[in-house]
Amino acid sequence: MRTLENQKALVTGATSGIGRAIAVKLAEEGATVYFTGRRAELGKETVELIEKAGGTGHFIVSDIASIDDVRKLAAEVGEVDVLVNNAGIFPFSPTPEQSLEDYQRVFDVNVRGTYFLTAALAPAMVAKGKGSIVNVSSIAAVVGTPIGSVYNASKAAMDALTRSWAVEFGQAGVRVNSIAPGPIRTDAAVEGAGEMFTAITELTALKRVGEPEEIAEAVLFLASDRSSYITGTVITADGGYVAS
Amino acid sequence: MELQGQRALVTGATSGIGRAVARKLTEAGATVITTGRRALGGTQHVVADLGDLDDVRRLADEVGEVDVLVNNAGIFPFGPTLEQDVETYEQVFNVNVRGPYFLTAALLPKMIAKGGGSIVNISSVTARTGTPIMSVYGASKAALDSLTLSWAVEFGGHGIRVNSVAPGLTRTEKVEENLGDAIEHIVAPTPLGRAGEPEEIAEAVLFLASPRSSFLTGSIVTADGGAIAT
Ligand SMILES: NC(=O)c1ccc[n+]([C@@H]2O[C@H](COP(=O)([O-])OP(=O)(O)OC[C@H]3O[C@@H](n4cnc5c(N)ncnc54)[C@H](OP(=O)(O)O)[C@@H]3O)[C@@H](O)[C@H]2O)c1
Ligand SMILES: NC(=O)c1ccc[n+]([C@@H]2O[C@H](COP(=O)([O-])OP(=O)(O)OC[C@H]3O[C@@H](n4cnc5c(N)ncnc54)[C@H](OP(=O)(O)O)[C@@H]3O)[C@@H](O)[C@H]2O)c1
Numbered sequence: 001m002r003t004l005e006n007q008k009a010l011v012t013g014a015t016s017g018i019g020r021a022i023a024v025k026l027a028e029e030g031a032t033v034y035f036t037g038r039r040a041e042l043g044k045e046t047v048e049l050i051e052k053a054g055g056t057g058h059f060i061v062s063d064i065a066s067i068d069d070v071r072k073l074a075a076e077v078g079e080v081d082v083l084v085n086n087a088g089i090f091p092f093s094p095t096p097e098q099s100l101e102d103y104q105r106v107f108d109v110n111v112r113g114t115y116f117l118t119a120a121l122a123p124a125m126v127a128k129g130k131g132s133i134v135n136v137s138s139i140a141a142v143v144g145t146p147i148g149s150v151y152n153a154s155k156a157a158m159d160a161l162t163r164s165w166a167v168e169f170g171q172a173g174v175r176v177n178s179i180a181p182g183p184i185r186t187d188a189a190v191e192g193a194g195e196m197f198t199a200i201t202e203l204t205a206l207k208r209v210g211e212p213e214e215i216a217e218a219v220l221f222l223a224s225d226r227s228s229y230i231t232g233t234v235i236t237a238d239g240g241y242v243a244s
Numbered sequence: 245m246e247l248q249g250q251r252a253l254v255t256g257a258t259s260g261i262g263r264a265v266a267r268k269l270t271e272a273g274a275t276v277i278t279t280g281r282r283a284l285g286g287t288q289h290v291v292a293d294l295g296d297l298d299d300v301r302r303l304a305d306e307v308g309e310v311d312v313l314v315n316n317a318g319i320f321p322f323g324p325t326l327e328q329d330v331e332t333y334e335q336v337f338n339v340n341v342r343g344p345y346f347l348t349a350a351l352l353p354k355m356i357a358k359g360g361g362s363i364v365n366i367s368s369v370t371a372r373t374g375t376p377i378m379s380v381y382g383a384s385k386a387a388l389d390s391l392t393l394s395w396a397v398e399f400g401g402h403g404i405r406v407n408s409v410a411p412g413l414t415r416t417e418k419v420e421e422n423l424g425d426a427i428e429h430i431v432a433p434t435p436l437g438r439a440g441e442p443e444e445i446a447e448a449v450l451f452l453a454s455p456r457s458s459f460l461t462g463s464i465v466t467a468d469g470g471a472i473a474t
Contacts (some may be wrong), residue, residue: 161474166473167470170437171436206403220456232435236463240462243397
């Protein structure tokens with residue numbers, strides 16, 4: 001039997017990159033996957049990829065920075081067994097030049113959206129006595145970088161939510177964990193980091209960057225019963241970047 | 245089967261978590277060699293005392309080449325610092341740190357020659373929490389986690405991944421014998437409100453041993469029912 005047979009999952013930000021790989025992987029493993037993003041064309045492509053993998057996917061256009069959209073999304077999707085908070089943005093800027101707008105946006109998408117979506121979906125998991133929530137944070141949460149202060153802080157906030165929610169919902173059988181990826185080859189990361197992206201390769205122990213599918217495998221592990229005693233943890237998947 | 249054709253060595257597989265890990269890796273298709281001081285039936289078992297360096301070398305020689313190494317053998321004789329005797333202190337560090345260190349060092353050259361492998365160290369959440377009676381044990385497991393980080397960096401270029409699984413309180417015979425009814429009191433306030441089962445730790449080890457965790461190295465995977473998040 002596939003590991004997520006008969007389960008329903010919601011993955012935010014699955015119109016590209018890591019989120020797309022997660023949506024396809026969970027669907028391959030038997031889950032009915034609902035996923036979000038703002039870019040409709042790319043959402044359709046993800047549905048096609050899911051179907052090609054023999055799974056079922058439903059795309060909902062939704063802006064996680066909008067509280068109204070978050071509430072509508074939760075109402076539309078209803079009860080889920082697995083929630084993957086993956087949608088995120090990473091516009092870098094040195095602190096003195098940080099615009100208030102971008103600052104606000106990073107926290108709205110990476111933290112506030114995750115927060116209120118989880119708040120809306122957790123009660124059904126608690127009532128059911130079971131569920132798994134996976135936050136896609138980043139190793140940026142635990143390292144200092146010259147132009148990532150806001151992003152890094154938003155991901156550290158996410159990891160703090162992971163711990164709090166593990167404690168808050170654990171007795172009800174709901175597990176909450178973070179996956180903290182290191183450098184992963186997505187269009188957004190490659191374009192965003194530019195030349196830095198290749199340079200980063202040398203800073204990992206494995207001397208390579210990761211692929212979205214490798215993060216998806218780790219998310220699947222946390223989403224499934226195979227990780228039944230794991231909650232409140234941050235699992236680093238970074239090719240040994242932080243260790244070095 | 246994800247470990248088909250692979251050879252794995254699991255230390256301390258005569259009971260508890262190690263036995264569950266050996267079973268899990270076998271189910272996943274690996275040829276598993278077990279070790280411990282106690283004898284086990286079967287031809288794939290090597291009796292060895294990890295506290296004894298001659299035994300460690302003999303074990304490495306007999307085992308030869310492995311794709312997966314699980315450093316699980318460990319002892320946890322608790323005691324307050326002010327009453328700690330030197331013998332027990334030495335024994336904890338010899339079995340929990342020196343044994344895995346020289347065993348790993350002896351097995352690595354063949355892994356390097358092969359161009360890949362996965363090493364999983366079984367540490368403990370005690371490496372990262374303070375307790376009144378586990379100072380030596382906690383320090384030994386913190387040392388083991390540190391070896392995980394160093395080895396990940398030292399051998400990552402050869403395609404060898406090194407990670408830790410840090411269990412919380414897990415219901416093994418040894419733990420039941422040591423703690424008895426106290427187990428329930430200890431785990432009641434943790435998020436999941438229960439002790440772990442050896443099989444649950446074994447699943448995490450299998451994840452790290454398998455290609456499913458191909459981008460994980462130098463990671464410490466905590467499997468503690470949320471205990472240290474509180
Ligand atoms: N790639 C890396 O190296 C790396 C490393 C560590 C952590 N991460 C984290 O991994 C996650 C995915 O990153 P990625 O590299 O895959 O980048 P990506 O391809 O840009 O994916 C981000 C996803 O989030 C969605 N999203 C962004 N803003 C949104 C909004 N306001 N409302 C709804 N959805 C929104 C995007 O969809 P739309 O644009 O269609 O809305 C897209 O599907 C992020 O949380 C990121 O911080 C990535
Ligand atoms: N159970 C828990 O709550 C828990 C929590 C965190 C971490 N851990 C760690 O998980 C590992 C396994 O613990 P467990 O609970 O499964 O305990 P266990 O049942 O006592 O298993 C310990 C294993 O290590 C072997 N061992 C001990 N001393 C040895 C020596 N000198 N030479 C060779 N082998 C030796 C034992 O085999 P022989 O007696 O046959 O030598 C046995 O197979 C340990 O490293 C422990 O620190 C356990």
